[in-house]
Amino acid sequence: MTKQPKPSRIVMHPAARRSELVDAAQALFFERGYEATTINAIMERAGVSKGGLYHHFASKEEILEALALRLAEQSLERLGDVFDEPGLDGLARLNRFFARARQLKIEDAPQLRAAFDVLFKPESIVLYHRINDAIMPVVTPVLARIIAQGRAEGLFDVPDPEATAALVLQISAGSRELMARAMSAGEGPEAEAVWDAFEDRLRFYGIAVDRILGIADGSVAYVEPGFVRALMTARRS
Amino acid sequence: MTKQPKPSRIVMHPAARRSELVDAAQALFFERGYEATTINAIMERAGVSKGGLYHHFASKEEILEALALRLAEQSLERLGDVFDEPGLDGLARLNRFFARARQLKIEDAPQLRAAFDVLFKPESIVLYHRINDAIMPVVTPVLARIIAQGRAEGLFDVPDPEATAALVLQISAGSRELMARAMSAGEGPEAEAVWDAFEDRLRFYGIAVDRILGIADGSVAYVEPGFVRALMTARRS
Structure with a gap:
């Protein structure tokens, strides 16, 4: 039986990244309100690139749904x-x-x-x-x-x-x-x-x-x- | 006793204008949705200038309230x-x-x-x-x-x-x-x-x-x- 490789840091990343994005969105929505929060502000707060964000969420609405x-x-x-x-x-x-x-x-x-x-x-x-x-x-x-x-x-x-x-x-x-x-x-x-x-x-x-x-x-x-x-x-x- | 002047057409106008603006907003909101309707679209549909609209309503929200x-x-x-x-x-x-x-x-x-x-x-x-x-x-x-x-x-x-x-x-x-x-x-x-x-x-x-x-x-x-x-x-x- 082949030894299973330990999950690498790269495999772990997506879920953690997703969760960080939701954390950032939660903080911003509850500070400024939903309408006043931009996708860019969420990216910046989470320290995630545009590509990184859109890999997980198609829109601000989807982030709100994940948060809810x-x-x-x-x-x-x-x-x-x-x-x-x-x-x-x-x-x-x-x-x-x-x-x-x-x-x-x-x-x-x-x-x-x-x-x-x-x-x-x-x-x-x-x-x-x-x-x-x-x-x-x-x-x-x-x-x-x-x-x-x-x-x-x-x-x-x-x-x-x-x-x-x-x-x-x-x-x-x-x-x-x-x-x-x-x-x-x-x-x-x-x-x-x-x-x-x-x-x-x-x-x-x-x-x-x-x-x-x-x-x-x-x-x-x-x-x-x-x-x-x-x-x-x-x-x- | 001084005779009261008949209300002139100019005095009548504001209420009618206001009502026309609400008519236009109602039509647009129910065609396109509230978010997708701009103040400009309401002005155009009602045939009212920007100054005319802002004389009656400070915002799209206020028009929605009047409509509601x-x-x-x-x-x-x-x-x-x-x-x-x-x-x-x-x-x-x-x-x-x-x-x-x-x-x-x-x-x-x-x-x-x-x-x-x-x-x-x-x-x-x-x-x-x-x-x-x-x-x-x-x-x-x-x-x-x-x-x-x-x-x-x-x-x-x-x-x-x-x-x-x-x-x-x-x-x-x-x-x-x-x-x-x-x-x-x-x-x-x-x-x-x-x-x-x-x-x-x-x-x-x-x-x-x-x-x-x-x-x-x-x-x-x-x-x-x-x-x-x-x-x-x-x-x-």
Whole structure:
């Protein structure tokens, strides 16, 4: 048997290069916005030639898609233990999923501040929806599994776990406008009123999710008192 | 008392000019897409000078906003009789509202074909969301009034008619992706399968709306059998 040559540095390169390009694009999109970032700026930041970039990506759109997919996979990885943890019924698992998602948002808030400032600007609508559109197909089947578990246990009364999961995520994505308003509200009493309105709306979304799942109002802990304040003040620290 | 001078032709002009500019922009956006339409093309189509255009609008974005608002007001006007018709309870009025919205979509489908072909392309995401964002604040309070009526009559069990109306409209806007897929499905058995999946999803949205309103599954006639087929074949005629 011939000895297999060790993968050479040249074989390793393409994936690493690709990843470097996505890193550079992520940094630039979250600093300047998607529209304002040129292909040239991405090349320069990554230290990759034009030929090198076009070997991996045909367009800025393709880089955005790769980035969105990577962000989606990273989110799922960090939520992974919720899906594997034994001994949780469907409702407990769903509540753990929402709690973990809130926790990650607050943990990430300080370093994501600049990114969020860009992401929630009106001119970032393409970036926001592309990222959301990439996250949906990755997260939907996993959330559908939790809902299917609860249905099999007789807890949830839903016709179609996949469609239900998609709708629950779609409802969450609908908080973009409230998030944008909360982020541009500054500080002081007026800001607090905006944060309260945001939290009220999230509480209402929780009740909508309860009802869509066919369970009593308040079963799903979609938000906790003080969550919006924690999120907004975390990003200022 | 001094006699008021009759408004001269010069005074009349600005509003008409403004409206001509929005007409030209609408035609171009729906032919070529928003991104591909230049300010120059709008000037040329409207027969208005650069100075004339910038007198009314600071940017292409502002023209899009004016167009979106006009489309929202036009939709409401055409739905107006639903809100004024006497003798309907909240649920009947809501069902009339959805039925009328479906009817308008099918009636408009043939002449909107070109517009829809552009609007549901991935690159039209900004155009789609701007129009949707402009329609929401115009339609939400009116839908909220219907929901508040049903709540006052003890039919609907909802904490907040305004938030409920916003969520119901948000759910409807979520059918964009299914609409896009249905429109690009062509014809034949595969297309029929895509249309069926679309109609199933709309039926599920109807059940979600029932539950959010706290009424029995199937109370809201959100879709009718054959609606998607009617919509898709109308646009081919």
